[in-house]
Amino acid sequence: MNSTLGDQMLSILSAATGTLQLVFWSLVISTIIGALLTPVAVRKNIWVRLPIMVYSWIGRALPPLTLLIGFYFGFIYAGIRLPGMTAAIIAFVFLNAAYTVEIFRAGYLAVPKGQFEGVKALGLPPWRAQLGIIAPQVLRVSTPALITNATTVLKDSALASVIGVMEMTAQTQRIVQSAPGHAIILYSYLAVLYIVLCSGLFILQHYLEKRLKVHRRPQALRRKP
């Protein structure tokens, strides 16, 4: 490979689409799953929420690398040959939905008790109350933690190179292995790319917090005896 430094950088940049694809789908799907599990996770009945507690415990306990390898080879043993990208998305969804449901659960518990009494006293049907009144407040509280979590997924996505997913880190390694001349420059370039992508998430957080009016919290509830 006799490419110039510019060509090499361009090819790492184009591998960013792999990173973005992996991160985007992992976040979208795990956020949806996390949101769907939350109403069950906040139920009072321990037996109802036990399966989710167990899942979230395992999902958060396993290292991402272990999950990637586990899912990739697990599917192969089961006779299903998945593209590396698909297996990586499944592994990250499994991991991240476990965190997401915890974040939403914490956000739900942070909604003042008075809000629930308010909707009750007005006679609002439960699902309209949950979607229209409670969920927006959960989302407000959860946004900062969700974005922090998203940056972790973005950085962990580099691990997917071990199962052959073509993303930025994998591409950089491949180029450096065949032409080690620009190793320092290329790895620094890679670092800058991660910083830029993470900054994108921080900007998104800033925008969402403004948009969702995160500061608009009800007053802390003064409990009565």
Add this chain to the structure above:
Amino acid sequence: MTHPTDDTMPLVALRNIHKSFGDLEVLKGVELTVNRGEVVSLIGPSGSGKTTLLRLINCLEMPTAGEVWIDGKRIDAVEKNGRIVPAKEKELRAHRVETGMVFQQYNLFPHMTAMENLIYAPRIVRGVSKDQATAEARTLLTRIGLAERAEHYPNELSGGQQQRVAVARALAMKPKVILFDEVTSALDPEMVGEVLEVLGELAETGMTMVLVTHEMQFASEVSDRVIFMDQGAVVEEGPPSQIFDAPLQERTQHFLRRLHVRR
């Protein structure tokens, strides 16, 4: 309403109410009736059970024993196949629409403007059109002197303003009775007056109101009847002139003396 309502029948009737939280019995066989257009104040030391009694009227708390009747209908329990069974949440919801409530902590929805707070429930629960709900909300906001604050969020309003909006939100549902649970207790002293003013005006319109309050002066001015509770039971009830000027029971006298109530 499918059956004709008798105007002489009490609007609210609580019969022999017992309520326990675990081993603690907070209400020990309480009777409460509130007639149409009547303003009733519940007073008493903290822990006397007055807030629990208020919350039983719209079944935010369910009685351990006893009956809750609103407008001639039993709401805490229903008859099914000849047996009396506790009412389901869905059945309770239909009745809560008729009993508005204003809370100590306002409980306005923080992500909605004052206007949105007022029109959300009427549109969903009462099925009112957006135009009509908005027009009615505007009238209510004008009535409480906050028409120009319609597009403000709760955190942009003072405590007194928020509580006035909360009163308007309850009124927007056109309830038969409104319950007020220590609505001035969380307010800064200088904001108590503006909220009491709104409540006083409301009482003059003939709205049926039940108030749990520590504002004795206000209770004596606005109430048709005052009920003094202590240790989970009604000790004494009567017109404000009796309760505040010539209480019959020693416990009432003792309570009022401690508050330095003078008229």
